[in-house]
Amino acid sequence: xxxxxxxxxxxxxxxxxxxxxxxxxxxxxxxxxxxxxxxxxxxxxxxxxxxxxxxxxxxxxxxxxxxxxxxxxxxxxxxxxxxxxxxxxxxxxxxxxxxxxxxxxxxxxxxxxxxxxxxxxxxxxxxxxxxxxxxxxxxxxxxxxxxxxxxxxxxxxxxxxxxxxxxxxxxxxxxxxxxxxxxxxxxxxxxxxxxxxxxxxxxxxxxxxxxxxxxxxxxxxxxxxxxxxxxxxxxxxxxxxxxxxxxxxxxxxxxxxxxxxxxxxxxxxxxxxxxxxxxxxxxxxxxxxxxxxxxxxxxxxxxxxxxxxxxxxxxxxxxxxxxxxxxxxxxxxxxxxxxxxxxxxxxxxxxxxxxxxxxxxxxxxxxxxxxxxxxxxxxxxxxxxxxxxxxxxxxxxxxxxxxxxxxxxxxxxxx
Numbered sequence: 001x002x003x004x005x006x007x008x009x010x011x012x013x014x015x016x017x018x019x020x021x022x023x024x025x026x027x028x029x030x031x032x033x034x035x036x037x038x039x040x041x042x043x044x045x046x047x048x049x050x051x052x053x054x055x056x057x058x059x060x061x062x063x064x065x066x067x068x069x070x071x072x073x074x075x076x077x078x079x080x081x082x083x084x085x086x087x088x089x090x091x092x093x094x095x096x097x098x099x100x101x102x103x104x105x106x107x108x109x110x111x112x113x114x115x116x117x118x119x120x121x122x123x124x125x126x127x128x129x130x131x132x133x134x135x136x137x138x139x140x141x142x143x144x145x146x147x148x149x150x151x152x153x154x155x156x157x158x159x160x161x162x163x164x165x166x167x168x169x170x171x172x173x174x175x176x177x178x179x180x181x182x183x184x185x186x187x188x189x190x191x192x193x194x195x196x197x198x199x200x201x202x203x204x205x206x207x208x209x210x211x212x213x214x215x216x217x218x219x220x221x222x223x224x225x226x227x228x229x230x231x232x233x234x235x236x237x238x239x240x241x242x243x244x245x246x247x248x249x250x251x252x253x254x255x256x257x258x259x260x261x262x263x264x265x266x267x268x269x270x271x272x273x274x275x276x277x278x279x280x281x282x283x284x285x286x287x288x289x290x291x292x293x294x295x296x297x298x299x300x301x302x303x304x305x306x307x308x309x310x311x312x313x314x315x316x317x318x319x320x321x322x323x324x325x326x327x328x329x330x331x332x333x334x335x336x337x338x339x340x341x342x343x344x345x346x347x348x349x350x351x352x353x354x355x356x357x358x359x360x361x362x363x364x365x366x367x368x369x370x371x372x373x374x375x376x377x378x379x380x381x382x383x384x385x386x387x388x389x390x391x392x393x394x395x396x397x398x399x400x401x402x403x404x405x406x407x408x409x410x411x412x413x414x415x
Contacts (some may be wrong), residue, residue, distance in 0.1 A: 029341065032398075033341070036389075044378045071120040079368045088357065094201045095386075101242075102242065114252075114351045115251075116141075117351040117354050117355055123140070123307070125343065126299060127296055128276070132185070133193050134196055137304040139199045140301040142204060144173050144305025145305075146206070146308075157232060160376045174302050207390065210321075225321065229320070235247040243273045307333075311325055357379065404406065
């Protein structure tokens, strides 16, 4: 601990010398993560080739013209991935034609999609650093979106105050929902994986029930949809129309700065990491492990609630509550946290990557006919390969330190 009362991020490690040399057999975790993504892209390409009709037609005459099969497969895979890139990063077909702001549409969509992913990734990653596997980000997001949405379309307040109040209410709702799981863990030892999964179902059913009541259902509509959030409670856009990126992006960056400071420069952050590294050692050192679990889940739930606010107040559901408000973000956030090794700034980059995949998937489907589900498959494969680093090392013949997948992940989360 420094003289100003702050806590340094890492415990001091003796410099390498004759007694402490890095083994040549060790592979940096970032290399394994990068290769996991590459492997997922390759497998995704194989799926594109197998399901592509022209390639399958050419395969019937493989013995007479094998080159045509590979040429057709390459055309299908390259076209799909080029369209994915153009939809999420840069599209030369629209660049320099008309509105200059339209040139930045792919990047805007990437940032727009990445905003809630970053917040959910921070939520899951913070719990990881405390030794908790928070599968309940979906439910926490739903509760945050429900509470913020209700304030947004029911209350009538001045512009800035209305937005701030809606954000606070959404964060508190998510924090309470996450805190319940933390309290159950601290008081009864109930495993957080089980409780958070069950609470996801409860949150979704609560939303479905609410949308059937007059308090939440849109007047004159028989569908499960709420009224539209008032303009005074919406997150303002950062760039002119048709770009959708909004103030939620700045909130996500501010949340990242806050989580980074919490984990590396505060007493509470030191406690969170200590409990995550070894609850027994932390308890022996006089730390209240149960209270730390509750605190971690409260903060994590608040971050997921903030993601819910971004969804409903930022236009992710056209400013109205529906039973699809979570949009799969609760589970995609787990992927983002894993890819970011549960660290704040790497989580931002992982969120941007997955935001680009989400943004580009629509362009890929419209231009090449490749199913949008391919992006979900690639994301799932990334998690699978990261959780099984021994497989990735075997495929690329990397010399390996004998860490199991779970041990390597734990080392990355708390290291």
